[in-house]
Amino acid sequence: MSNKIIEEQRRAREERVNTIKAKQGLIEMEKSDEAAVIIPKTPKEKWQNYWYHFKWHTIGGIALIAVLAVMIVQCASRESYDFITIVYTRSVIESGRMEKIEEYIEQYAEDIDGDGKVSVQVVDCSFVESNGNMQSSQVAMTKVQAMIAAEPKAVLYICDDKGFNDLEAIVAEGFFDVEALLLDENFYKACEGESEFEKLPEGLKISYRRINDTLMEDDKTANKVYDVCKKIYEKLAKK
Secondary structure (H helix, E strand, O other): OOHHHHHHHHHHHHHHHHHHHHHOOOOOOOOOHHHHOOOOOOHHHHHHHHHHHHHHHHHHHHHHHHHHHHHHHHHHHOOOOOEEEEEEOOOOOOOHHHHHHHHHHHOOOOOOOOOOOOOEEEEEOOOOOOOOOHHHHHHHHHHHHHHHHHOOOEEEEEEOHHHHHHHHOOOOOOOEOOOOEEOOHHHHHHHOOOOHHHOOOOOOEEEEEOOOOOOOOOOHHHHHHHHHHHHHHHHHHHO
């Protein structure tokens, strides 16, 4: 038997032994360049490769587009509001409470747009916090961030402690201009319903965002709304 044949048989035996050891976890098989780099060729393989690498980027982008689309539709169809109040908590709030909160805030607000009436819109960005609810929290935060970046009328905020901590952490200088004010029993009496389902979370607080040294600093609408929201805060603080 020639040396060449003997060498080939030896290599074949070594490969079989190494394969068995690799399956048993005793050794790691060396990957060839061809095995290490797999180039997708079919449309299905290309989609699987894309989804593997960019799954969460895609989900986040879709969520952002959906939130912005809803906001655009709402802005196009809604009546003219003097300003917007953001509600951001870790508890789901029954939708009927939003109208009650609007009515409560309107008592202390002013007509900014000159249409002869005071009108406040409340935008609910709340969600239920749980280990398996990451998507809801991401959508809620995306909605809040979109309002912060693009809506000059969104200056007043009602949050629980965790909500305020989230927003304060957005910028190093702090997001709010003043310490959050604990809303009193008058607020709860005016805004809560009769059933347990209609009750508001305890410990809600109110504050207004900082305008100076932000992208909203030179926005006339933002500054007008800021002045009114500051007065609302001061009126509530004196009660």
